Amino acid sequence: EGVDSPATLPPATGFLPPAFGPAELFGGQFRRLVADIVARLKSGERVVAVTSQAPRLQELVEEALRNDPTPNPQLPTPNAPRLQELVEEALRDDPTPNPQPPTPNFTTIHGALEAGWRLPSLGLTLYTDSEIFGVRQRRPLSARRSRSRSVEDRAAFLRGLKVGDHVVHIEHGIAVYEGMIRRVVGEIEREYLVLRYAAGDKIYVPVDQVDRVARYIGAGDTAPTLTRLGTQDWERAKRKARAAVQDLAQDLLALYAQRQTKRGHAFLPDNEWQRELEGSFPYIETDDQLRALTEVKADMEHDVPMDRLICGDVGFGKTEVALRAAFKAVQDGKQVAILVPTTVLAQQHFDTFTRRMAAFPVVVEMLSRFRSAKEQDAILKDLARGRIDIIIGTHRILSKDVSFKDLGLVVVDEEQRFGVRHKERLKQLRAEVDVLTLTATPIPRTLHMAMAGIRDLSVIDTPPEDRVPIKTYVLPYDESLIREAILRELEREGQIYFVHNRVQSIYHVANHLRNIVPEANVGVGHGQLAERELEKVMLDFFEGRHDVLVCTTIIESGLDVPNSNTIIIDDATNYGLAQLYQLRGRVGRSANRAYAYLFYKRDRSMTEEAQQRLEAIQEATELGAGFRVAMRDLEIRGAGNLLGAEQSGHIAAVGFDLYSRLLEQAVGQLKQRVDQESGVRSRESGGGGTSPAPGSRLPASDSRLPTPDSRLPTPIINEKVLVSPLVTLDLPMTAYLPTDYIPDDTVRLGVYQRMVAAEQLDEVRALRQELQDRFGDPPLPAMHLLTWLHIKALALQAGVNSVTTTGEEFIIRLPILETQARERLRRRYGRDAGVKVGPQFIRLDRRSLGEGWSDKVMGVLEVLAA
Structure with missing residues (x-):
């Protein structure tokens, strides 16, 4: 009594009532979002969108309203003037230019907020990227290519593996894959790959070691000879292959070293025009597109000439990445050459670039046989004088009579379509300017060079919104x-x-x-x-x-x-x-x-x-099968012409995958040496460099670095690091994916591969969520497998060598137990008689732990990893 009820309260002045509700989610479906906004505006509501796609959303809504004959009424609420005042105040305080939109009751702001809301009492809705895209649009923090991406790439070698296919085990050699079985060993049930060798001998490979197995791809279509177990045949073949890749790595590094000695132009960070251009993109970028773009920009802002390959399926947005890179180069006063294999594609790129950059003072021209001789002469003169910013054309661009005033970036579309002479010219350019190569289906040589680390690789394998398979x-x-x-x-x-x-x-x-x-x-x-x-x-x-x-x-x-x-x-x-x-x-x-x-x-x-x-x-x-097609093409044609006839025998002896791993390691070691001697930290490690003064160049060669006539020390190839980091786990749990949970062997094998590749806790959590979404609640053996992965990830993070069970104890072994880690263990487990700490081990009493042993093991590992 004496207290006003909500119905009797006077209307608030300058304050928002508390009747908030969640905004609707659209998950990247722009058409549905625009329809929703238009419907709200037509009903008299107000809509504010705080998004990274502000210009594009404004444009789409305005277009939809123009095409709608129904008038758009003003918001019928007494608080409308105050609301307009608040929005205008926010716009004045926001540093990002946001001109007052012409659409009544609809405001877009270029920015980011955590989440949106609805306020029905005021007829107001706020949308953010969380509602528009399903998640906030975050760009990757680092351009470094993650190791998990490399593992996923290599997993393509096992995808689609069928019973009867030839495979290679890194330690035991060439065998025939005979399927997957479950076996009970020491009261523990696990799933194994069955590999048959010469004379009918078999090896059972635990699924947690699936990264040691790859499909066999030889030098031609001849069936390989199966390895005889218990002999030195496989070791001899690997020794010969090691020697071959060491020689080859020396030759490959000559080009890389030449590139590292050069100092190119370190492009400036993005400016406002760059953000405006990117905001005008009429589609929603996929995560892979954003990752590739971030990697390209990081390369461009580094002072070592870029040499990056973007492998993306047809229609997945490679051209947009190239367009933004070209625009970035032009912002620094550099010229850009876009090299394409056909005149038709040159015309299409010319139309696309011209249309997208029409609002900016960028001169785009085309040099192809669609231009008359007179037009070509005029274009060449303007190009040499610096009046043309971006030139698009066929191999005509590589002719001797084509000169640039200040070339900064070359984009090559489908390099494998060009001849040997043109590729040699491109090889020269790679040591001088930034080069970005686009391909939908990498030819084996290109694919291999990217995997071996000579060129940086970005993969775009996420399909655009609404795309359906053919x-x-x-x-x-x-x-x-x-x-x-x-x-x-x-x-x-x-x-x-x-x-x-x-x-x-x-x-x-x-x-x-x-x-x-x-x-x-x-x-x-x-x-x-x-x-x-x-x-x-x-x-x-x-x-x-x-x-x-x-x-x-x-x-x-x-x-x-x-x-x-x-x-x-x-x-x-x-x-x-x-x-x-x-x-x-x-x-x-x-x-x-x-x-x-x-x-x-x-x-x-x-x-x-x-x-x-x-x-x-x-x-x-x-969708996104291009990478797999390249692998299948390699398998059909063989890898004999990959690196020349002199390497064919070694590829045939050990298989393409192991050969690639050996070469990748040899190249990686020499590459690290080159980076150290040149004083340039590898781009893969995320390092930067000091940019030279504009127009300056370092000498073309450095006697300390390898040339085709000099040699680096022979790299030491260690097979233990050719697979995932080794942590030995011997745990008393039945852990596998039951066939009634994932019936298809190929799908199950693919999931095992993903699990073996998971090395961080967030990857394990993502896998658990994926299993739940795709196959339903994981049964107990699958939950045990996820626990096993969790322990492995913690052990890797803590630098642990092994977690094993012996008799009545769990033993965690390390190279050495640091003093700080020992002190943390003492503080947490000092009074626990079941935990014994040694100089290189920790023993846990298995009897005292009971069924909750895994929690205790993970707790100790968390302390070590802290």
């Missing part, structure tokens, strides 16, 4: 199916590529298609057309004037026509696997389901290799 069919040639496929695409107002790679018969095929599908408008495009004619054909197709484009592989690289969602490939047996994958990637670049039809001749016998290629492309249907 339906792929491998079929004998059938005209009725071709007609059906074309008509089905026309019914949804889409377009079709028909790939026929013989110019002499391409017009005959086009006329035949016109007879089969008279409803379709058919155009023809190939590389032998006159420049203007080819340009017109491609433009007509892009703008929808042709329904079907009969073409050669000129469309293979980078062509982006979002409305084209069906591709038909004639005589598909004549293409390589990487080429088929690239061609298929021309479709499926929107939210619509895409279809790929690969036809082969009914009356022609197919080689085993061609059959393997078609099977591989049909299997690689999931």
Whole structure:
């Protein structure tokens, strides 16, 4: 009594009522977000968005409102003036430029907040990146390539492993994989890989040692000889391979050392224009895109010339990374060369760069056969005088008559499409300026060099929002199916590529298609057309004037026509696997389901290799399969031409994966030596350097560093570090993934690989969450396996050698128990009779621990790791 009820309280003046509620989550679905904002504005509410994508969101909402005939009323609330005053005050205090938006009741602010909310009583909603994207948009803190990424890359060698495949065990040699079984050893049940060697001998490999096994890839298609256990055959093969990689590593490091002695331009950090350009990107960047961009920028801001390879699936956003890198270079007054394999792709990149940079004083030009001789002469003069910032073109850019006033960055799209002479020129450039290479399916040499550490590698394997896999069919040639496929695409107002790679018969095929599908408008495009004619054909197709484009592989690289969602490939047996994958990637670049039809001749016998290629492309249907396709291509063709004939025998003897690991270690050791002697810390270690004065250069060579004629000390190759860091765990627990939990052997093996690669606690937690999401609540053996991983991660963090069970004790062994760690243990367990501390060990009484032994073991490890 005497206390006002809420209904009788006078309206607050200048204060917000406490009736807050959570804002809706959109998980990166921009279209749904925009529809929600428009609906709220139409109902008279106010919306504020604090986001890293402020300009783009403002643009999308304004466009949606322009297309909506319903007027947008003002907010009918007495607190509206005060709310507007608060928003304007916040905008005045915010250092980031945020001009007053023209859309009534809708405000965007470029920034970051933890979470949004709704205030229904005021008709106000606040959205942040937490609601828009599902998580706050955070850029990776470091450009260093994580070791787990390397492990994931290498895991591609086991993906899709089938019973009967040849494998290599790093310690025991070449065997045949016979599947997975569970065995009970010492009352403990675990799962094992069964490997069969010569004379029928078998080895059972615990799943926690799966990183010691790789699929065998030899120098050709000859089946390998199985290793005889109990002999020195395998050791002899490895010794020879070690000697070979040591020689090869010396040669590879000459180029790396030359690059390290140079001092290029250290680009400045991002400025406001850079942020504006990136904010205008019409899509949501994936985490992989952001990671790759951060790595590229870190390389550019370092004073050693960049040499980074970006491996990303077709349509996954490599071009956007290159565009932002190019813009960054231009901000420092440097020129950029974009090198592409085809004139059609040059035109498309030119259109993209011109459109994206139209709001900025950046001059973009194109040098290709789409330009007349007179136009080319004018472009060359402007380029030499520095009037052109970005030049896009084919190998014409590498000609001797092309000169730059101040070249700072070269972007190479699909380097494997260029000839030997052009690659030699690119090799020279790598020692002088920053080089960024883009590829959708790395050829084995490129892939190997990246893995071996000579070039830095960024992988973009996360698909864009709404992207769906391409339906792929491998079929004998059938005209009725071709007609059906074309008509089905026309019914949804889409377009079709028909790939026929013989110019002499391409017009005959086009006329035949016109007879089969008279409803379709058919155009023809190939590389032998006159420049203007080819340009017109491609433009007509892009703008929808042709329904079907009969073409050669000129469309293979980078062509982006979002409305084209069906591709038909004639005589598909004549293409390589990487080429088929690239061609298929021309479709499926929107939210619509895409279809790929690969036809082969009914009356022609197919080689085993061609059959393997078609099977591989049909299997690689999931989004982001480009890396796996490269591995499969390597397996089909063999690795014999990877590093020359002189290395083929060694690759055949030990398999490509072990050979690569040996080479990677040898290169890594020499690379570290080069970095130390040059005084330049490796970019992988995240180190920086002192930038030179503008325009300055260090001498071209340094007698202390290796050249092709000098030698570094022979690296010492230690097999123990070719696999995950070794922590010996012998724990009394039944730990495995039951077959009734994950029935598919291939999927289960893949999960085991991920588990072996997990070395940090956050990775273990992420795996547990993934198991829960994908397969449901983990059963007891799987929970034991997660506990085992938790103990391993803590042991690695603490520098522990082993955690073992002997009789009635757990023994934790270390190289040495430091005084500080000993003191921490004494403070926590000083009165615990079950814990005994020695100079290099800790003993835990197993009897006193009972069923809760794992908590005690983890507690001790946490103290050691502190």
